[in-house]
Amino acid sequence: MEKKRVVVGGWFDLPRLGPEVWSTLVRKQGVVYDKSTGFKFDAGTDLQGAVRTLRSAGVEVELTLKCWICGKMACPGCPYLSSCDRASVSGFCLCADHSPEKSVWGAYTRRFDVDLKS
Amino acid sequence: MWSEKYRPERPDQLIGNEEARLALTVWLSTWKPGTKAALLMGPPGTGKTTCVNLLARANGMNLVDLNASDVRTKDKLQRRMGEAMATVSLFGERSLIFLDEVDGLAGRADIGAVEFIKESVKESQNPIVMAANDPDSDEIKKLSSACVPFRFRPPPPREVEMYLREVARGEGIKVGEEELRGYVVDAAGDVRQAINLLQGSQQASPGEGDSRGRYKDRDRSASEALNGFFGAADKEEAMASLRALSMSPFEKVRELHRSIVKSGLPAPEMAKALEAVSRADVLIGKMMKGGEWRLLRYLDRIFVEELYPVVKGAAVKYSGQDDLPFPVLARVWNDSKKIREVSLRYAAKAHTSGMSARSQDIPYVFALCSKKKFREELEHLLNLDSDPDVLESYDKFLTKEAAR
Numbered sequence: 424m425e426k427k428r429v430v431v432g433g434w435f436d437l438p439r440l441g442p443e444v445w446s447t448l449v450r451k452q453g454v455v456y457d458k459s460t461g462f463k464f465d466a467g468t469d470l471q472g473a474v475r476t477l478r479s480a481g482v483e484v485e486l487t488l489k490c491w492i493c494g495k496m497a498c499p500g501c502p503y504l505s506s507c508d509r510a511s512v513s514g515f516c517l518c519a520d521h522s523p524e525k526s527v528w529g530a531y532t533r534r535f536d537v538d539l540k541s
Numbered sequence: 542m543w544s545e546k547y548r549p550e551r552p553d554q555l556i557g558n559e560e561a562r563l564a565l566t567v568w569l570s571t572w573k574p575g576t577k578a579a580l581l582m583g584p585p586g587t588g589k590t591t592c593v594n595l596l597a598r599a600n601g602m603n604l605v606d607l608n609a610s611d612v613r614t615k616d617k618l619q620r621r622m623g624e625a626m627a628t629v630s631l632f633g634e635r636s637l638i639f640l641d642e643v644d645g646l647a648g649r650a651d652i653g654a655v656e657f658i659k660e661s662v663k664e665s666q667n668p669i670v671m672a673a674n675d676p677d678s679d680e681i682k683k684l685s686s687a688c689v690p691f692r693f694r695p696p697p698p699r700e701v702e703m704y705l706r707e708v709a710r711g712e713g714i715k716v717g718e719e720e721l722r723g724y725v726v727d728a729a730g731d732v733r734q735a736i737n738l739l740q741g742s743q744q745a746s747p748g749e750g751d752s753r754g755r756y757k758d759r760d761r762s763a764s765e766a767l768n769g770f771f772g773a774a775d776k777e778e779a780m781a782s783l784r785a786l787s788m789s790p791f792e793k794v795r796e797l798h799r800s801i802v803k804s805g806l807p808a809p810e811m812a813k814a815l816e817a818v819s820r821a822d823v824l825i826g827k828m829m830k831g832g833e834w835r836l837l838r839y840l841d842r843i844f845v846e847e848l849y850p851v852v853k854g855a856a857v858k859y860s861g862q863d864d865l866p867f868p869v870l871a872r873v874w875n876d877s878k879k880i881r882e883v884s885l886r887y888a889a890k891a892h893t894s895g896m897s898a899r900s901q902d903i904p905y906v907f908a909l910c911s912k913k914k915f916r917e918e919l920e921h922l923l924n925l926d927s928d929p930d931v932l933e934s935y936d937k938f939l940t941k942e943a944a945r
Contacts (some may be wrong), residue, residue, distance in 0.1 A: 432560070512557070513560075517699045528703060535562070
């Protein structure tokens, strides 16, 4: 089985898996597809379903979340790594630089307004 | 309750589902008549309803909140939604129409409701937001062409920890790192539950900063919360204990039932207590059958209003996860097996479902069995007279019922 690390919210490519798998992923499970950039899991994606579909097609997906505040990879070194089911939680998290101990609440809420304005 | 005190007041103060919240905010700000409706999908407790409430407030919109489980027919929907859809205030202010639990529209009573909603989306002068727990239901599939989907999921643990730290900071308390992470893991993405666990720990031992590991063990947590409920000084404390209980509704009913049956309460109190638990069980059944997830909010209320006054001061204790004594278990199994058997036979003759027969008809049928003629006719009709085993059980059951 091919292993693939996928960043939620980032573009990734897949080997050719056939029209049925493509259709299930894109039409039923809300995976975003662009001919030039590939596939993307976003807020509209049924992540659990997509991971299941890919597994049955021979691709084992390891999901990684991005930091909501700075956009860096959030999962490396996370104390909850073993207990966090990344396919069932929402698509952003907090990285080590913006870990909860560092009183990041203000930065977290501000980010929403910044993104909204942009 | 801290979960109320620290309830978010703006959409940016929610945690998790950042992308969905942003997209929903943009959808609302760019909405014009003819735009597709928003469909929020996700499990209960992920912030769908809160997000809609906060968005309406942030945009100065009047929220017209309807629950599809209550307003199920086309006529009712037309009556309740019709005016809200067509009306814009003199100053151009719009309402936000929120139709919750649209996956609860199922069955014959709802014929036409889904089509009506689809038509309404095209004609409405006000934005329509719908919410559903089960994205795979048939109703959602039918509605999807008229909607923009937004998926809501539980927030990741690190964000829950961030929020808990913010609550702890607001309350001026110090909580150990390991203890805090224990609450985050136990709450499994439910922010309210995490806050309740934190508050419960502080109330259990005021002034004790680091009670590390107290809730690490699930059994121990259940034991503390349930014993806190049974021994609570008042209803408020009983409610706080229940909310700190990290258990599914089914488990809650099972553990309370188990504790009461083993408690040695006098028969009249035991009957009242079990009646309350049975009401809660019926509520869960209704919730699961019709997808009426909003009923979940009444579960703890039933325990506090109906069960707590009965068990208060009665030295009922949490019995632990061990099973009931075999004789009690055997009695419970046998009784339910007998009732099920008789109910199914009755249901076949009465053209009703086994569940309806059991919950609605059978109590009256048993009461009528006090008349000999009726009883004989019923036994014959249900073929109980040709099945000595069932007839014997049924006889015993009736005798017991009559004695009761």
